[in-house]
Amino acid sequence: MVIHIIGGIILSGGKGKRIGGKKPFRIFNGKYLIEYPSDVLKSLNIPFVTVFAKNSIDLFKEKEYLIKYKCIISFDLIEDKGPLMGILCGMRALNTKWFVVLPCDCPYISIEALKNLISKIDTAEKNNNLCIIPKHENGYIEPLFALYKRDSLHILNNIIMEDKNLSIRYFISHLNPLYVKAEELDETKRIFKNINTIEELKNVE
Numbered sequence: 052m053v054i055h056i057i058g059g060i061i062l063s064g065g066k067g068k069r070i071g072g073k074k075p076f077r078i079f080n081g082k083y084l085i086e087y088p089s090d091v092l093k094s095l096n097i098p099f100v101t102v103f104a105k106n107s108i109d110l111f112k113e114k115e116y117l118i119k120y121k122c123i124i125s126f127d128l129i130e131d132k133g134p135l136m137g138i139l140c141g142m143r144a145l146n147t148k149w150f151v152v153l154p155c156d157c158p159y160i161s162i163e164a165l166k167n168l169i170s171k172i173d174t175a176e177k178n179n180n181l182c183i184i185p186k187h188e189n190g191y192i193e194p195l196f197a198l199y200k201r202d203s204l205h206i207l208n209n210i211i212m213e214d215k216n217l218s219i220r221y222f223i224s225h226l227n228p229l230y231v232k233a234e235e236l237d238e239t240k241r242i243f244k245n246i247n248t249i250e251e252l253k254n255v256e
């Protein structure tokens with residue numbers, strides 16, 4: 052049996068309110084949004100789980116996606132809890148030591164940037180950091196384009212059981228984060244651009 056060190060979690064269970072729903076299957080430059088992170092993980096041979104919302108948004112497209120990528124598909128255990136629920140369900144579905152967590156709406160993601168992020172794992176292992184988070188010069192962080200160690204799972208479980216503060220910032224405040232400069236991953240920082248509206252879907256750069 053091959054034991055993988057790194058697995059991927061693609062968060063695809065948001066409501067997509069600003070874009071009018073079904074965000075993962077909105078078309079951007081000829082591809083579904085969700086195909087961008089999926090293609091990068093596939094090229095890097097990283098096994099991954101895609102976590103959709105508790106209630107299917109489009110069973111046909113989800114099935115089509117499963118057939119194309121042969122990845123693990125999971126669904127939020129409880130609805131409307133936000134990204135932390137997606138991360139929890141992803142971690143439970145895939146047994147790897149580290150998880151690269153990605154949103155479904157990052158069409159500028161690149162293989163190079165992900166490799167750069169992954170290259171920080173050695174440092175994190177030495178310093179006992181349970182997550183690796185990109186940070187911009189202005190202090191803004193990118194916790195949904197980040198790495199989390201499996202050892203953080205019990206903390207996540209507790210936070211979700213408590214059900215008081217389900218913000219990702221609260222979660223990472225328990226993880227002794229290793230922050231990496233956003234520009235070290237991608238000089239242009241385009242990789243972090245998320246698509247939230249119909250307008251942005253059309254503005255292919």
Ligand SMILES: Nc1nc2c(ncn2[C@@H]2O[C@H](COP(=O)(O)OP(=O)(O)OP(=O)(O)O)[C@@H](O)[C@H]2O)c(=O)[nH]1
Nearest residue numbers: 062063064065066067068069102133134137154155
């Ligand atoms: N599994 C899961 N993923 C989520 C959840 N909430 C947000 N996400 C994902 O987290 C990422 C960032 O969320 P947003 O950019 O706010 O996307 P969104 O919530 O679908 O869109 P809005 O409703 O317009 O905020 C997206 O890839 C979402 O699909 C959730 O409750 N469960």
Ligand SMILES: [Mg+2]
Nearest residue numbers: 065066067068
């Ligand atoms: Mg949202």
